[in-house]
Amino acid sequence: DADVTQTPRNRITKTGKRIMLECSQTKGHDRMYWYRQDPGLGLRLIYYSFDVKDINKGEISDGYSVSRQAQAKFSLSLESAIPNQTALYFCATSDFSGQYFGPGTRLTVT
């Protein structure tokens, strides 16, 4: 079984809709992250959490919110989706030796 899982893997939604992307991990790591990836822009950090009670904004948090429901679960919400949020979204966990990525969610906002 994969250590970091994301649901859904693909999603098409309309402008203005609320959508939640979910991430679960079995690695037992306290630290979790949400990134988005756009062609030519690399990976950009949206939010990160160092434990259940800790939530921090990354470089591009506007238009997004997160919830850390448990050590193993970290969800990302788009309250009112807009087309420029169309991207590939990755969840990751980390320990000292590096970060471990989920398989990604391809989100399209029409």
Add this chain to the structure above:
Amino acid sequence: GQNIDQPTEMTATEGAIVQINCTYQTSGFNGLFWYQQHAGEAPTFLSYNVLDGLEEKGRFSSFLSRSKGYSYLLLKELQMKDSASYLCAVRDRPSGNTGKLIFGQGTTLQVKP
């Protein structure tokens, strides 16, 4: 500010050797990572350097010079499956070990027959 630079694209021939460079300027340093990412897939870990010098792992090696803010990833005996993007990332440590990585934009490597 934080800045990580790597070439956008590179092309190499199957069986050859290729070196992908990365330079960085960050407010702190607590390790440099290289990841491989095939199109549409998640990045996967390749290597980690925290001290100066060369780390070798099979066909892949990574070098770090902290005084120069410089790293490279060396890929030997290139195979077609090595066609992918290679991401350089620095763990910034302004205070304490945050575990947060700063990524470069990635180098897309195309291996040709």
